[in-house]
Each structure stands twice: as C-alpha cells, then as structure tokens.
Amino acid sequence: MSAASIRQFTCRSDNFGVLLHDAEGGVTLSIDAPEEGPIVAALEREGWRLTHILTTHHHNDHVAANEALKARFGAEIVGPAGERAKIPGLDRAVRGGETIRIGSLDVHVIDTPGHTAGEVSYHVPAAGALFAADTLFSLGCGRLFEGDAATMWASLRRLRALPDETMLYCGHEYTATNARFAVDVDPGNLLLQERVKEVEALRVRGEATLPVPLGREKRTNPFLRADDPDLQAAFGMAGEDPVSVFAALREKRNGY
Numbered sequence: 001m002s003a004a005s006i007r008q009f010t011c012r013s014d015n016f017g018v019l020l021h022d023a024e025g026g027v028t029l030s031i032d033a034p035e036e037g038p039i040v041a042a043l044e045r046e047g048w049r050l051t052h053i054l055t056t057h058h059h060n061d062h063v064a065a066n067e068a069l070k071a072r073f074g075a076e077i078v079g080p081a082g083e084r085a086k087i088p089g090l091d092r093a094v095r096g097g098e099t100i101r102i103g104s105l106d107v108h109v110i111d112t113p114g115h116t117a118g119e120v121s122y123h124v125p126a127a128g129a130l131f132a133a134d135t136l137f138s139l140g141c142g143r144l145f146e147g148d149a150a151t152m153w154a155s156l157r158r159l160r161a162l163p164d165e166t167m168l169y170c171g172h173e174y175t176a177t178n179a180r181f182a183v184d185v186d187p188g189n190l191l192l193q194e195r196v197k198e199v200e201a202l203r204v205r206g207e208a209t210l211p212v213p214l215g216r217e218k219r220t221n222p223f224l225r226a227d228d229p230d231l232q233a234a235f236g237m238a239g240e241d242p243v244s245v246f247a248a249l250r251e252k253r254n255g256y
C-alpha cells in the first residue's frame with residue numbers, strides 16, 4: 001500500500017462519490033462526478049484539491065458535475081475513448097488495457113462494456129481498489145442498456161480476475177435489493193447469508209455496504225458465478241452455458 005487515502009460518501013440519492021488522494025504525488029481523484037456539492041464538501045473536509053476526474057461512463061448521474069468541477073478546480077477529466085463525444089469536458093480519452101500514471105499512482109483501465117457500450121473500470125493496485133461503477137455492484141451487476149449478456153459476462157470475468165483482497169467500490173448503494181434477489185436464486189449459500197445479515201445491520205445503522213473485498217463477491221454474487229456448478233444447480237441450470245445462465249439471472253433480476 002502507498003500513501004493513498006480513499007473517502008466514500010453519498011451523492012444524489014443512491015450514488016456514491018469517491019475521492020482518492022495520493023499524498024506522495026500530490027493528486028486527488030474523483031471517481032465519476034455525480035454531484036458537485038457533496039464532492040466539494042468532502043474535499044474541504046479533507047483539505048484536498050481536486051486534480052482529476054476518472055469517468056467510468058456517460059450516464060448523467062456519473063458526469064453531472066464534470067463541467068462545474070473542471071471550472072472550479074481546473075481538474076483534468078479522464079474517460080473512455082468509446083464514449084468520448086458523450087462525456088462533458090473530457091480531456092484525456094483512455095482505453096482498456098492502458099495504464100496511466102497519475103501522481104505516484106498507476107491506474108489500470110479495464111474495458112467493461114455491457115451497461116454502456118464504452119464503460120471502463122479503474123483498478124489502482126497501490127490503493128488496493130477497484131472502481132467498477134455500474135458494471136459490478138455488491139451482489140449484483142449493472143443493467144444491460146447498451147450491451148448483451150455475452151458482453152457483460154466477459155466484462156465481469158475481467159473484473160473477477162483481480163486479486164481477492166482488492167476492495168470493490170461501486171456506483172450505487174443497491175446492495176440490500178440485490179441481496180434479496182441473490183438469496184432467492186442461491187438459498188443454500190452460507191457465505192451469502194452471512195453477507196446479507198451484515199448488509200441488513202449496516203443499512204439499519206444508515207451505513208454504506210461498500211467497499212467490500214472482491215474475494216467475498218466472487219463467492220456470494222450470483223452474477224460472478226454463472227459458470228459455478230453450485231450456483232448453476234441452485235438456479236436450476238446445471239451444466240448450461242455460462243452466458244445463458246448469466247442472461248437468465250439478469251433477465252430474472254430485471255423483473256424482480
């Protein structure tokens with residue numbers, strides 16, 4: 001671990017704002033920019049100055065404050081090349097597979113299309129953090145607005161390949177609803193039941209259910225387990241093609 005610090009807070013109604021501060025390199029990154037007020041307030045609380053915005057995808061609840069924060073701080077906006085025209089204020093277009101250096105941090109860009117056609121996730125190994133926005137949620141995954149099941153499943157497998165100890169940060173606090181669905185399709189999973197109890201307790205206290213170690217998600221999130229024989233059996237699709245299992249899970253979740 002480096003000297004990276006992370007702060008997570010609520011924006012809008014159920015979006016997360018996340019700031020990543022690298023003292024050594026003298027930079028502060030905002031993961032997406034859902035809302036100006038709470039981001040500015042968090043920066044002021046910490047005494048940090050915003051230098052970069054890492055945009056994951058073009059949806060308004062992730063880029064709404066791009067222009068305002070750029071005007072206020074002169075922050076550089078980094079975002080996916082595939083959504084270049086749709087991201088307000090974009091300065092630097094990046095592609096999956098690229099590693100960019102910001103301050104003393106290496107930021108790995110991972111292509112994760114499916115929710116939107118050009119969505120990317122950001123992995124910062126020195127901070128032990130993955131910023132997966134609306135691709136991967138705790139116990140869930142994003143809706144397929146601009147991609148099919150095969151595309152999203154490939155994206156999730158790319159994220160699943162990261163180390164277990166990586167802390168997963170997401171775009172939204174959707175975990176409680178996702179948890180009800182997960183238990184419904186995978187009722188015998190004891191690790192999932194443990195996580196659900198924890199989620200309930202956190203929500204009662206008004207606390208966030210994220211971040212969560214990716215290793216825990218690999219064992220509890222049905223959308224990361226479409227190729228797992230135990231999940232397939234629980235869901236009544238033993239031995240079927242993972243893409244079909246994933247598609248059926250996503251379809252069922254849409255109507256949940």
Ligand code: ZN
Binds near residue numbers: 057059062115134
């Ligand atoms: Zn979105």
Ligand code: FE
Binds near residue numbers: 061171
């Ligand atoms: Fe969103």
